[in-house]
Amino acid sequence: xxxxxxxxxxxxxxxxxxxxxxxxxxxxxxxxxxxxxxxxxxxxxxxxxxxxxxxxxxxxxxxxxxxxxxxxxxxxxxxxxxxxxxxxxxxxxxxxxxxxxxxxxxxxxxxxxxxxxxxxxxxxxxxxxxxxxxxxxxxxxxxxxxxxxxxxxxxxxxxxxxxxxxxxxxxxxxxxxxxxxxxxxxxxxxxxxxxxxxxxxxxxxxxxxxxxxxxxxxxxxxxxxxxxxxxxxxxxxxxxxxxxxxxxxxxxxxxxxxxxxxxxxxxxxxxxxxxxxxxxxxxxxxxxxxxxxxxxxxxxxxxxxxxxxxxxxxxxxxxxxxxxxxxxxxxxxxxxxxxxxxxxxxxxxxxxxxxxxxxxxxxxxx
Amino acid sequence: xxxxxxxxxxxxxxxxxxxxxxxxxxxxxxxxxxxxxxxxxxxxxxxxxxxxxxxxxxxxxxxxxxxxxxxxxxxxxxxxxxxxxxxxxxxxxxxxxxxxxxxxxxxxxxxxxxxxxxxxxxxxxxxxxxxxxxxxxxxxxxxxxxxxxxxxxxxxxxxxxxxxxxxxxxxxxxxxxxxxxxxxxxxxxxxxxxxxxxxxxxxxxxxxxxxxxxxxxxxxxxxxxxxxxxxxxxxxxxxxxxxxxxxxxxxxxxxxxxxxxxxxxxxxxxxxxxxxxxxxxxxxxxxxxxxxxxxxxxxxxxxxxxxxxxxxx
Amino acid sequence: xxxxxxxxxxxxxxxxxxxxxxxxxxxxxxxxxxxxxxxxxxxxxxxxxxxxxxxxxxxxxxxxxxxxxxxxxxxxxxxxxxxxxxxxxxxxxxxxxxxxxxxxxxxxxxxxxxxxxxxxxxxxxxxxxxxxxxxxxxxxxxxxxxxxxxxxxxxxxxxxxxxxxxxxxxxxxxxxxxxxxxxxxxxxxxxxxxxxxxxxxxxxxxxxxxxxxxxxxxxxxxxxxxxxxxxxxxxxxxxxxxxxxxxxxxxxxxxxxxxxxxx
Numbered sequence: 001x002x003x004x005x006x007x008x009x010x011x012x013x014x015x016x017x018x019x020x021x022x023x024x025x026x027x028x029x030x031x032x033x034x035x036x037x038x039x040x041x042x043x044x045x046x047x048x049x050x051x052x053x054x055x056x057x058x059x060x061x062x063x064x065x066x067x068x069x070x071x072x073x074x075x076x077x078x079x080x081x082x083x084x085x086x087x088x089x090x091x092x093x094x095x096x097x098x099x100x101x102x103x104x105x106x107x108x109x110x111x112x113x114x115x116x117x118x119x120x121x122x123x124x125x126x127x128x129x130x131x132x133x134x135x136x137x138x139x140x141x142x143x144x145x146x147x148x149x150x151x152x153x154x155x156x157x158x159x160x161x162x163x164x165x166x167x168x169x170x171x172x173x174x175x176x177x178x179x180x181x182x183x184x185x186x187x188x189x190x191x192x193x194x195x196x197x198x199x200x201x202x203x204x205x206x207x208x209x210x211x212x213x214x215x216x217x218x219x220x221x222x223x224x225x226x227x228x229x230x231x232x233x234x235x236x237x238x239x240x241x242x243x244x245x246x247x248x249x250x251x252x253x254x255x256x257x258x259x260x261x262x263x264x265x266x267x268x269x270x271x272x273x274x275x276x277x278x279x280x281x282x283x284x285x286x287x288x289x290x291x292x293x294x295x296x297x298x299x300x301x302x303x304x305x306x307x308x309x310x311x312x313x314x315x316x317x318x319x320x321x322x323x324x325x326x327x328x329x330x331x332x333x334x335x336x337x338x339x340x341x342x343x344x345x346x347x348x349x350x351x352x353x354x355x356x357x358x359x360x361x362x363x364x365x366x
Numbered sequence: 367x368x369x370x371x372x373x374x375x376x377x378x379x380x381x382x383x384x385x386x387x388x389x390x391x392x393x394x395x396x397x398x399x400x401x402x403x404x405x406x407x408x409x410x411x412x413x414x415x416x417x418x419x420x421x422x423x424x425x426x427x428x429x430x431x432x433x434x435x436x437x438x439x440x441x442x443x444x445x446x447x448x449x450x451x452x453x454x455x456x457x458x459x460x461x462x463x464x465x466x467x468x469x470x471x472x473x474x475x476x477x478x479x480x481x482x483x484x485x486x487x488x489x490x491x492x493x494x495x496x497x498x499x500x501x502x503x504x505x506x507x508x509x510x511x512x513x514x515x516x517x518x519x520x521x522x523x524x525x526x527x528x529x530x531x532x533x534x535x536x537x538x539x540x541x542x543x544x545x546x547x548x549x550x551x552x553x554x555x556x557x558x559x560x561x562x563x564x565x566x567x568x569x570x571x572x573x574x575x576x577x578x579x580x581x582x583x584x585x586x587x588x589x590x591x592x593x594x595x596x597x598x599x600x601x602x603x604x605x606x607x608x609x610x611x612x613x614x615x616x617x618x619x620x621x622x623x624x625x626x627x628x629x630x631x632x633x634x635x636x637x638x639x640x641x642x643x644x645x646x647x648x649x650x651x652x653x654x655x656x657x658x659x660x661x662x663x664x665x666x667x668x669x670x671x672x673x674x675x676x677x678x679x
Numbered sequence: 680x681x682x683x684x685x686x687x688x689x690x691x692x693x694x695x696x697x698x699x700x701x702x703x704x705x706x707x708x709x710x711x712x713x714x715x716x717x718x719x720x721x722x723x724x725x726x727x728x729x730x731x732x733x734x735x736x737x738x739x740x741x742x743x744x745x746x747x748x749x750x751x752x753x754x755x756x757x758x759x760x761x762x763x764x765x766x767x768x769x770x771x772x773x774x775x776x777x778x779x780x781x782x783x784x785x786x787x788x789x790x791x792x793x794x795x796x797x798x799x800x801x802x803x804x805x806x807x808x809x810x811x812x813x814x815x816x817x818x819x820x821x822x823x824x825x826x827x828x829x830x831x832x833x834x835x836x837x838x839x840x841x842x843x844x845x846x847x848x849x850x851x852x853x854x855x856x857x858x859x860x861x862x863x864x865x866x867x868x869x870x871x872x873x874x875x876x877x878x879x880x881x882x883x884x885x886x887x888x889x890x891x892x893x894x895x896x897x898x899x900x901x902x903x904x905x906x907x908x909x910x911x912x913x914x915x916x917x918x919x920x921x922x923x924x925x926x927x928x929x930x931x932x933x934x935x936x937x938x939x940x941x942x
Contacts, residue, residue: 044512044513044516047509047512047513047516048513048516048517050513051513051517051522051525052525055525055526055529056529161410164411164660165411168411168653168656168657168660169649169653171601171656172601172605172649172652172653172656173645173648173649173652174605174608174609174612174625174628174645174648174649174652176609176612176628176629176632177628177641177644177645177648177649178645180628180631180632180641180642180645181641181642181645183635184635184638184642188635262778263773263774263775263778263779264778264779264780264781264782266735266773267771267773267779267780267841268781269735269765270733270735270765270766270770270771271765271766271770271792271793271844272762272763272764272765272766272767272793272796272797273762273766273792273793273796274762274796277792277796281784281792282781282784285781285783285784286781286782286783289783300517300518300519301518301519303518303521304518304519304520304521304609307520307521307524307613308520308609308612308613311632312632322524322613323613325528326524326528326613326614326615327613327614329528329531329532331528331529334524334525334528334529335525335528335529337521338517338521338522338524338525341517341518341521342516342517342518342521342522345516345517345518345521346516359783360782360783361782361783361828361830362782362828362830365827365828365831
């Protein structure tokens with residue numbers, strides 16, 4: 001007998017308990033979710049400004065002395081005048097509002113060393129780090145996910161043990177050291193990658209649109225510049241990706257292992273679906289949701305890595321700027337970099353939350 | 367209590383007879399070292415980690431005896447290659463690299479362990495308070511924790527260390543300030559689930575005070591995950607510390623330090639040994655802690671292990 | 680002839696040096712149009728028996744003996760061949776409907792992906808059939824249901840959808856692993872009625888796994904009682920319930936609330 005030939009009007013209607021109990025919400029769920037996320041991100045950015053403000057103002061080093069130099073700092077009258085000019089005689093809360101309104105107008109202070117406005121310098125070097133960061137995150141997401149998936153599917157085999165050990169080693173190595181070793185081996189000894197910097201010295205940068213050399217050179221139709229910029233990008237982004245590959249491999253392995261145990265995977269296999277479908281449609285999709293949230297965190301460690309590695313590659317980005325600021329104890333520069341990276345990190349995690357909202361129907365539809 | 371066996375309510379097996387006999391695989395035909403070695407570390411990785419760590423502890427402990435030369439003395443030709451009198455070469459000032467490496471273990475290792483213990487204690491206490499009392503206290507503590515999490519670790523540590531000025535003490539304060547929140551989060555959620563469990567509620571009904579029930583009833587549940595987290599955290603503390611030294615915000619010269627040595631070596635590419643060997647030191651010691659921590663984490667029950675997480679770096 | 684005949688089925692799992700026997704010489708038959716209920720405590724091997732028929736025994740499990748499915752031997756069958764039977768002729772419904780569906784895929788997608796794979800049907804035809812089958816299992820508004828996600832349904836409705844998904848390819852055998860355990864008491868009876876109805880109308884050989892003897896006494900035609908991987912008693916419902924031969928069966932019956940048996 002085939003299914004459905006019986007008359008379904010003889011059926012018992014489902015009981016009231018089974019009926020759907022859904023009230024229409026005030027706002028569409030996705031919009032509500034996005035608004036909440038925006039609110040949280042703004043609060044966090046506000047908190048970040050408090051942190052940088054407090055650190056600049058509650059520290060033992062006297063900013064006046066740093067600005068004036070030893071000679072002038074010896075004269076109490078000049079010191080007092082400077083304090084007044086800088087608003088340092090005001091109560092802390094007033095100083096904070098001055099700081100905040102300056103920030104909102106794009107004033108992040110002036111470098112003690114070069115006397116250039118911090119925001120201007122950061123604007124110049126920022127795209128370089130973004131280019132590096134995007135390259136590294138793409139490499140680490142692709143490799144990390146595949147390694148993690150392979151490791152979990154072959155749990156407790158030699159492959160799994162090898163991947164686990166390698167990923168642990170990957171998160172144990174100091175990135176700036178890997179950068180130095182990589183540069184030494186692949187450039188200094190083997191000459192398989194181009195040297196330091198974002199372009200070879202004899203190549204003029206493409207006209208600035210986005211500040212990303214690879215994108216700008218393509219926009220300008222300069223193929224040779226693109227190839228050169230791309231070549232320069234390979235080693236730094238691979239080095240930077242190493243740590244996050246380890247991180248993402250470990251996380252996706254455990255995430256896939258969590259999913260494999262679930263009933264819906266057994267149910268998918270019980271439906272006789274091909275292994276490929278079970279792995280990619282069911283297991284991987286399920287594991288992806290927690291993994292997406294970790295990509296945001298991984299981006300944070302990429303930014304940290306960039307601060308430490310750019311110097312090695314003479315990559316004129318935020319990291320090298322921060323390195324110079326740190327070695328000369330240029331406080332406005334360091335605070336500016338900290339503030340910008342903190343904000344970028346919050347924005348990235350906001351985007352990650354958004355993707356999460358779009359991917360997971362439990363957030364999207366009620 | 368031992369690290370490897372988190373306290374759990376006894377499990378009741380209904381079909382005990384067939385399974386119970388098979389449950390105890392350890393008793394027969396086991397080598398003696400296995401019995402002495404903590405069970406959680408009996409994985410290959412845990413074992414390798416423990417051996418590497420032991421070697422490093424010996425190096426740090428007997429550094430003055432092991433270092434062939436004075437690490438500060440500029441007695442040798444500059445930039446001489448490894449081999450010969452200076453086994454691992456000399457640096458730009460003509461100091462013996464091997465001696466500097468060995469002596470640097472004495473600052474890095476205790477400092478990292480110290481900072482991790484401090485942040486574990488600080489974080490767990492704050493997390494326990496937040497989890498046990500809830501409401502406003504919880505909100506304040508956890509929002510501050512969120513704020514710390516809003517920065518990538520090294521960036522915040524860099525900002526704090528720069529504000530306080532370079533030096534080992536300030537680097538330790540910076541790392542302490544950035545690393546307590548992960549303990550607070552773990553402890554808070556464990557305490558929150560433990561405080562509602564039957565045995566703690568029973569304790570309250572018996573009239574135990576808040577403090578007493580926190581310490582006596584809940585702490586055993588919280589201890590093992592915190593120890594695991596701390597083990598993994600020593601590795602990241604060493605990495606952060608090395609990063610700060612690399613940025614000249616950590617240990618002040620001429621005190622030997624691995625991160626600072628790499629920083630020096632990066633500008634001397636022909637003399638690869640100056641940067642290469644200290645990096646190897648950092649790698650092996652961080653790896654040892656990660657191997658051990660990972661094995662310990664696997665020995666936790668799955669739910670608690672999830673709290674400790676994969677992303678504690 | 681029996682649809683499925685299990686003879687001397689043994690299943691053991693080796694972890695390290697320890698070998699654990701999960702099933703020991705299990706033998707019983709499933710008949711078309713009949714519900715065979717397997718009762719036993721957790722760990723008695725009842726679920727593993729069902730999974731063995733599906734070819735989904737845990738990794739590293741050693742299976743021996745015989746499972747004869749309509750003349751085909753299932754024990755030792757290559758995974759690829761078994762995969763062609765799964766979902767088509769052998770199908771399964773799980774304990775907790777909330778976890779048996781992928782939270783990120785629509786009901787329509789999850790109900791039809793195996794149908795499309797096995798029957799080489801178009802997406803449109805498959806969805807039409809899904810709507811039809813959902814009506815058959817009394818899911819309200821089937822045409823809307825196929826576009827929704829699992830979290831938008833109650834447990835009882837999801838279990839009805841799970842049954843629909845299980846019968847969409849017109850199977851011969853249905854394994855229902857504790858299909859009512861995770862549900863509200865109020866909807867359990869409805870699901871059991873549905874099971875009985877599908878069994879009768881589609882001439883399914885049903886294996887109903889449960890720890891709840893009350894469930895068996897209301898729907899099962901034959902009853903198999905398992906303990907520690909052994910079958911301790913087999914027989915038609917009436918004699919097993921009214922005059923249990925084995926002491927363990929008796930203790931299960933006596934532990935029923937009120938120890939009374941419906942019909």
